[in-house]
Every structure is written in C-alpha cells, then in structure tokens.
Amino acid sequence: MLQKIKSFFEVLEADSLESKSDVLINILLLAENEGLSEIDNGKTVDELKIIQTKYCSKKGLLPDLMKYMGKVSNKDKPVLGKIIHDFKITLENKFNERLTALKNAERQAKLEAEKIDVTLPGCNSQIGHKHPLTLVEEQVKEIFTNIGFTVVEGFEIEEDYYNFERLNIPKDHPAREMQDTFYLNEDVVLRTHTSPVQARIMDMMCPQLPVKIIAPGKVFRRDDDSTHSPMFHQIEGLMVDKNITFADLKGILLHLLKSIFGEERKIRLRPSYFPFTEPSAEVDVSCGNCNQEGCRVCGYTGWIEILGSGMVHPSVLEMAGYDPNEVTGFAFGIGIERIAMLKYGIDDMRLLFDNDLRFLEQF
Amino acid sequence: MKVSLNWLKQYFNENLDGSEIEIILTKLGLEVENREKLDQAFSNVVVGKIIKLEKHPNADKLQICMIDIGKNEKLQIITGAENVFVGMNVPVALVGSKVVGGNISESNLRGLPSYGMLCSGAELAIDSSLLSDKEKEGILPLAEGLELGQDLLEVFSLHDEVLDLGLTPNRADCYGMYNVAKEIILKKDFTLKKLEILKGEKSEQSFKIEINNENLCHRYVARKIKNVNIKSSPLWFSNLLRNVGIRPINNIVDITNYVMFELGQPMHAFDYDKLEGGKIVVDNAKAGEIFITLDGKERKLEKDMLLIKDGLKSVALAGVMGGLNSEVDEYTKNILFEAANFNSASIRRTSRKLGLRSEASGRFERGLSEENALKAMDRAMFLVELLDAGEVDKSYFESYPVKQVIPTIKSTVKRVNDILGMNIQREEIVAIYKKLNFKVEIDGDNLLVTPEAHRIDVKSEIDLVEEVVRIYGYENIPATLPVGATNTIKVDYKIKLIEEIKTHLTDYGLNEIVSYSFIDKESYKKCGYDFSGDKRLKVMNPLSENQSFLRETLLPGIIEIASRNYKRQRRNIGIFEVGRAFKGSDNKLPEENLKLGIFLLENEVKEWYGKTKNDFYTLKGILEKLISAISNKKLKFLKLTDMNTLHPGRAASIIADNEIIGQIGEIHPNVLTEYDIKEKAFYLELDFKSFKEPIVKKYSSLPKYPTIERDMAVILPKDLDYEKIYDVISESSNKMVVGCRIFDIFEGSQIGDDVKSVAFSLTYQNPNKTMTDEEVSEIHNIIVNDLVNKLGARLR
DSSP, X not given: OHHHHHHHHHHOOTTOHHHHHHHHHHHHHXXXXXXXXXXXXXXXXXXXXXXXXXXXXXXXXXXXXXXXXXXXXXXXXXXXXXXXXXXXXXXXXXXXHHHHHHHHHHHHHHHHHTOOOTTSOOTTOOOOOXXXXXXXXXXXHHHHHHTTOEXXXXXXXXXXXXXXXXXXXXXXXXXXXXXXXOEEETTEEEOSSSTHHHHHHHHHHXXXXXXXXXXXXXXXXXXXXXXXXXXXXXXXXXXXXXXXXXXXXXXXXHHHHHHHHOTTOOEEEEEEEETTEEEEEEEEEEOTXXXXXXXXXXXXXXXXXXXEXXXXXXXXXXXXXXXXXXXXXXXXXXXXXXXXXXXXXXXXXXXXXXXXXXXXXXX | OEEEHHHHHTTOXXXXXXXXXXXXXXXXXXXXXXXXXXXXXXXXXXXXXXXEEEEOTTOTTOEEEEEEOSTTOEEEEEEOOSSOOXXXXXXXXXXXXXXXXXXXXXXXXXXXXXXXXXXXXXXXXXXXXXXXXXXXXXXXXXXXXXXXXXXXXXXXXXXXXXXXXXXXGGGGGGGSHXXXXXXXXXXSOOOOOOOOXXXXXXXXXXXXXXXXXXXXXXXEEXXXXXXXXXXXXXXXXXHHHHXXXXXXXXXXXXXXXXXXXXXXXXXXXXXXXXXXXXXXXXXXXXXXXXXEBTTSOEEEOXXXXXXXXXXXXXXXETTTEEBGGGXXXXXXXOEEXXXXXXXXXXXXXXXXXXXXXXXXXXXXXXXXXXXXXXXHHHHHHHHHHHTTOOEEEEEEEEEOOSOOOOOOEEEEHHHHHHHHTSOOOHHHHHHHHHHTTOEEEEETTEEXXXXXXXXXXXOSHHHHHHHHHHHHOGGGSOOOXXXXXXXXXXXXXXXXXXXXXHHHHHHTTOEEOOOOSEEOHHHHHHTTOOTTTSOOOBOSSOSSGGGXXXXXXXXXXXXXXXXXXXXXXXXXXXXXXXXXXXXXXXXXXXXXXXXXXXXXXXXXXXXXXXXXXXXXXXXXXXXXXXXXXXXXXXXXXXXXXXXXXXXXXXXXXXXXXXXXXXXXXXXXXXXXXXXXXXXXXXXXXXXXXXXXXXXXXXXXXXXXXXXXXXEEEEEEETTOOHHHHHHHHHHHTTTOEEEXXXXXXXXXXXXXXXXXXXXXXXXXXXXXXXXXXXXXXXXHHHHHHHHHHHHOOEEO
C-alpha cells in the first residue's frame, strides 16, 4: 500500500493531481475498506484504541500521507489536503461511531449488573397521623377562616361569671342543670362549653364591629358513659355586627355542614332553648348513612343532631357593652367528637380517647 | 315528661295520630325523645276468674285452677303462684298469646294439661314502680267486677301511645299536658276543649292562711273536702295515670297527681282533722329543726327551708314532701287541698340538700305561674265531684301577697323581621299571637302583646320574636350569608403554632394523641414527681379520685397511653400531645400553659436494610428539627441529674434564650417499671410560654470563596462533653471554621480506659478570599494545640 502510494507520487507531475486524484482515491479506498472492517471487528474499547493507533498515530498511515504534502506543487496541495481529510474523516467517523456503540454496550451491561429489587419497601417511610379530633377541628377552622372568621382561644379553666352569668345563666337558673359542672372552687369552674369566649372576645372588642370569631377548645362536664366523656371538644362561633339575622345563621350553618358532609346534605333547624341565645335552634343534618330512609345511626328519624345555635341574647350583648337595638349577632357551638364520629363512621366515642395506635393510624 | 295520646284526646273532638303529634311538637321545640306504643308488649291476655283451686296430685308447689273466662268458657290452668284464691280475678294468657318471656302454648305439667298461663305484672311488661307491694308478688290481682273475657289491653287502656318529651327549662309549663295540647293547636286546626272546673268563693272566715316569707311563697290556696270517701280511682282514671308512669294510689292522691300532670301544678292533700290551731302558716324552718316526712324519714332542716305549719306544728316541707303527722289515711274524714306557688330556687336548694326529689319538687324548681294555683284547685274540685270522692266546700281560702306580673311587651313588625332576616306581614304576626292566646293591641307601629299567664317564659320582645318564628316555622327561614365590614381581629401566633407543630411532628412519623386534662394523684407519684411539694389543682367534685387533679405535666397522660399500647404488643410507639397544663397561681384563675410532650419507645428492630432503634439522640434530633422549623431559637442543653422522672445520666434541661423551656431524656427505669414497659423509652416536654412569633430574618449574602474540608482525630478524656470540644474549636479557629461534623466516636481498651477517640471533619472558609493549604494548616494546627493544651487531648 505504502509502496503504491509512493509510486503514485513518484510519477505524479506537478499540478496534475486534480486530474489524477481518482487513482489516489482508489488506492486509499483499499486502505479505507481495510480500516473500516478492522474497526468493525474491534470487540472492545481497548482493541479499538490499537486500531486507532494503527491508522492515526505517528506511526500510522495518515502521517505517512501527510509527508507528501510538502512534496506536491502548491496547486496540488489543497487537492491532496482534501483527499487526506476525507480519508481521515471517514475513518474517524467510523471509529467514533464504533466507540460509542461499544461504550453504550459496556454501560448497558454495567447497568444490567447493577439492578435492584424495586419492590422492597423504602427506608423510614413511616409517617404519623394527626388525631381525628384535630383533623375535624382544622377543617372547621379552615372553613371559617376562608370566610373571614378569626380563630381565638379562651381559658379552659374559667370564672363562674364568664361560664354562666355572662351567658344569662345566673346562680339558681334551672339551665345550670343542663350541664353538670366541675368546680375548682366556688367561683372557678372547668368550662362547660366554649361559650365564655363569646363574652371575653366581646369585652375585648366592644365597641368595635364586627366580631367574627370561632373558638375551638376542650370543655368539661360531669358525665361519663358510652355517649358522654367528662372532657370533650367544641368549636364556638360568634358573629356580631349590624344587621346580622337568623337567616344569616341558617346560611352559615348550611355552608358549614355542606362543606363537612357534602353538598347533597340537608339541614334542619328545630326550636330549642339556650339561655344565651334567642331564638335558639338545634341543628340536624340529614343522615348520610341511610339517605333519610331511617337507620340505627339516626335513630330511624333520618336526621342527626349536630349542633346548638341561635341569635345572641340581647342581655348577653348588653352585658358586653353593645346596644342590642343597634347590634345583633348569632352564635353556635359544635361538638367536635360528634362531627368526627359521623364523618369517619366511628361508633363508640371512647375510641377517641383510648388512643389505640391501630385506631389513630387510620386517619 | 311523658305525654299520653289517650290523655290528650280528652281535650279534642278530633282524633290524634302519634307520629303527626311527634312531628308537630318537634317543630315547636318540644323535643320528642321517644314514642312508644303501649299495646305491643302482650296480646291475647284476658280477664278470668278463679272458680276452683285444687292441689296438683304430683307436685307440692303446683295448683290446678279452673278459670272462668266468660261466654261459658272454662280453662284448666296450672300455676305455681302462691297468691291465688277462689274468686280472684286474674290475667289469663290464652293458648297462642304473647307475653313478656315468650309465646304461650298448651302444655303438660307433671302429667296434667294446662291451657294457658296466669300472669304476673312483669309478664305484662308493667313497670314495677307502677305496682303496689301487694301487686308485685305473684299473679297480678285484677279489680273485682271486671267483665270476664275482656281483653286486658282494653282493661288497662293500653291502646295508647306515649311520647317522652325532653323539655327545655323555659317550657316548664309543658309539664302540664293541657299546655301541651295548647301547643298542638298552634299547628293543627283543632278545637281545644275548655277544662271543666268547680269554682269556689273566696273566704277568710273559718280558716286563715298566713304567709310569713313572701319571697318564698307568692300564693297559697286551700280548699276543704268533707266526708271523703277514700277508695281506688275508677279504672279509666288510674289507667291515664299509669300510662304516664304514675302509680295509682287512691282517689285523693290520684287527683293531685292528675292535676299536676294536667296543669303542671303540684298539689298536696292534708288530713284536715290532723291540722291544729285553725290556720296554715307558711314560714321558714328553724335551724336544726327535725321534721318527719311522709316516707317516715327524719329530716334535719336548715333555716332557709320553707315549711307549711298549722297553728301548732310543722305539717309539710313546702313543695317537696308532706309530713307524716298530717298524712291522709284510710280513717281520714276531711281533707284540706293545697295549691301554692313557691320560690323555685328555694325548692331546688331544699330538695338538693335533703336529697329528696319528686315530680312535685321538679315542677316547682322550674318555675310556675302564680295564676296556675287557683286554676288547679278549681280543676281538682271538679274531679273530686266527678270521682265522687267527697263533698267540696263552697269556699276556698287564699293568701296571694305577690301577684303575678304579666308583662305587656312592646314590639314592632320591623324589629321582628330585622332579627329574623325575613319579611313577615303584620297580619301574620298578629295571627300568630292570637293563636297563642296572647292579647294584642295595635298602637301605630307598635304591637302591645300580653302573653297568657302560664307562659312565664315570655318576658321581653326577643321572647316574642322567638314565638313568631317558632310558629311561623324554622323550615320557612331562608338561608342567607351575612354582609358586612371586614374582620380585623388578629390571629394569635400560638394558635398557628399548635397547628404547625402537629404538622411537623406527624411528618416526622409521630402520632398525635389526646388525653384527659385531669389525672390521678397516684400517677404523679408513678411518674416520679414529688406530689407533696407544690400547690396542686384539685377538682372539688371529681367523677372519681383518679380524675381529680388537673395536669401540670403531660407525662402521666402520655405514658399511660403508651403503656396501654405497649400492653397490646405494640412496640413502634412514637406519640405526642399538644395541650394545656395548669399551675396554681395567685390570680383568680390558674396558669394555663401550652405544652408539648413526645414519647418515643426504643423499639429495636431489624429491617432488611439493617438494624434500627430509637435513642436519646433520635428524640433530640426530632426536637432540633422541630425548633428550627418553628422558631429562630438556638438550643442549649444542660445536664439534668436530679430528677426521678428521667435517667440521671441521660437527661437534660432544654434551654433557649437563657431560659429553661423543657426537659429531654431517657425515662427513669423506675417510672417505666411502674407502667410495665420493659424497654427503654424517651420523653421530652416543652413549654411554649416564651415562644413568640419569630422575627423575619434578613437574607445574608452567599459566600464567594470555596470551602476546604480537613479531618482530625483526637483522643480525649471519656467524660468530656462534645460541647466543650466545639467551644474550643470555634474559639481557636478565628471564625474560619464554618462546619464541624463528628463522624466517629470510639471507646475501647486499645486506646485506654478513661479516654475516647473522637474524629471530626472540619470545614474551613474565609469569607474574604480563597484559603491556601498553608493557611488552613496553620489554623488546623492551632486548633490541635488548643485541644491538647486546654482539654488534654492527644492526636491519634
């Protein structure tokens, strides 16, 4: 091969390479084919590197060809340059192509060897769970903060004055019997409802308007059986402003209960009595268990009692310093346990306070 | 309050449907807690007369009865009861009948056939409180003169429905069934019959009524019955009482009970001839006075208790119970009936103090109309004549010092609609008041409304608004949303904080629990707290001793729950509670402090990727993560060795801003033993008192120059705390060390007994330029020298 090239250049006249280039290209084509097949046969990256040396290194074919650049005429130089370049590119392209293919194959093999069992469980994947009472409380808070209510909190241990008297329940009022009370001393009680927050917040706000709050928290009553716990949770709601109506109360409660239990639920207000609201209403939600056909959950009535509510009694407004002729308001108290039991289908209230982790982890 | 449909039917010409009445009363705010048909308990039980009794030849305790059940039918029935006799009328459950306990079929008792069963009260589902002692034993004796063969459901008027009303305190008037009937006509176009009464003339001649405490007794009415004929009430009358849960006793007592259930007014009957001195005096008891009530018990009275006295002695505990000394008995000839109005609070206190509560005291406690007293008396007199119980005196005696004030309330149509958010027309509102039998006077825009006397709950305009909407129907109120100004109350940071803490801790894998705020005194001791020391907060009237103290720490509640789960073989226990703990203070109210408690069980387990377990540092890691998530506080830890709750070598006070904010540590083995927990457990408690909304931090610019890491391993005294090493490093490094990570701690005999090897990786960085290797080495050497000189370290 080198001999043939050498002979070619020996007979080459100056400035004639352009016309004779076919001959040189044909000579090189042989070399090229030989090189290409060698590359094709290279089995590993290492083998390929040896082949590369053969063709491209200082001892290879290309440097030999380059020697003639100095020997040909100026006019022939670019012609030869292009021939050499084409030859080199062809081989290099082939070489790179092959190298890439081999590297890919090698990586593929490595990845194949590295495979793992993706079905094994992840590490430390355990998450904790908020208590269902917290979940309900947070949901109710969100519903109300979205419509402009502020969350506030009161004292769990409260003065008799705020727990009763400010709510229109003086000493000896028969309504005191509606709630059996834990006393710390004659004047201090464990609050029996979240309603004292009403008086506390109105005292703080008066004469500003509106008062628009909800107040979640623990409450306590001297009762302990399968449907009563001596400690339970309520959320108090209070809105006081000019022109607040009983119809507004109904609208707000409808919004609340549909948000919790679903759009298809209906609500029913029944007249009731609380000393600190008038008119007062017990609110029932349609039974979702039986679609009001009647079942055990709703005691075959189609309705489930869910909260107490009403228009803030004029005396309660007055004691806080508001003029009941100018200002009206509504208030309601929601039992969180009750909502949680209905929402999650919990049939025994004691589960909420037993804190069995098998139970808590379901939420 | 039990309401019988049969009873109510007396007031109407129309028929009543139980389920409809239930709906009507519910809509009116009289909650129906239960509705029961009384004729479901038994069937096919008839009246029979025992005409022959023989001993069973094969059994000592059995008797063969021949029973006449009318229409010339006779049955042989074998009974084991002892109270049977020839001529006795008895309830006979026929073959094929149903009684409590099962169905009756023909049977054979010791070789002889028996065609039915004689029934006891219990077998007929009659509550034992409705039976006299004599009626309770054996077969229920029936009245003489009953038609044989008559169905017992009819004899006892059991084709009746009873509604149990859960009355709210404002509607105590509905403890009288006639007032319940008045409610029904608000929603139903029925005509309410007037009650038949027997009026008398007021007399002050022969008998004097003196009220010495007008505050406690507003009115006292008395009337005399001569030549009383005490006997059982007729069956129709006693059946009405029995169906609402009152045991018939005799005609006089039954009449007082009947009027009480009809008008809500308790009454009392004295044996007139046992009264001395020709007068009735209403007065306070003397302190310590002993009085024997009808039930034969001696009662020690206090001076705020109200008594009824005659001219010489005390004869009744006003509104609560009569006295034994004036009791009506079978020899009674003349009677004095009492209908009075006593102060509700006084009656409540008295009955509470004496532990004596009755249908009567319950009604007085809730408050009664003064006007009701005379009405009840007139009605009772009518019944005395109706039942032929004696001769009613033409005149009655009365003292009425405090007249009932029936208010005339001013209201406007606009005000009613403003509160309700509705547009009810004036005519409609007036019509509602008229239905209520309230007087209405129209004065321009004002309506002047006077309620009926028995509606003592209607006192002000808002009460009228309630009446309007109650009768207009809550279902007819539209649902609107309020419009108004924007709310400007700021949310308390602590409220947001609670929610955040719960979110973070559950993200870390812990479960939230909720425990009671009151705990057992014993649990303080079990948890290693000194109980005697502090002023503890105790509930005056706890449900039980183990719920008598308010928690000052969350630990007892949390560890109790951990222990319960542990006993259920649970080992993966990581729980927390956020809640208030309490502390006595000099203020009126005790301190309420928001606290967090976290409990972590060691729980060593092998996972496929290796062994895992919790220790002190797991819990400390949780704490550090939490604190940096919710605040800017930098924590410090101070060894805590003097606690009985936590392990003395593995506990620390948590300090932030120079203040102790909590404790963390391994729970003391003694405490764990108390709770039957047999592996290590860790607990921390934080108090959020000092937590404030964190100040927004300003951004600090990013370092421009690279960091360089160098490792170092030194041998140090075993007891030397990491914190001290770190202090030396940060002091010696002239702020060029920006990170220090310990990657190995080794103890072992190879390096000596009292030492440990600590290896750490230091990160160097100069904020102003790129550090050269020489500069790093220079500082690194200073640090090593200082560790050697100040802490006695040597290089490995």
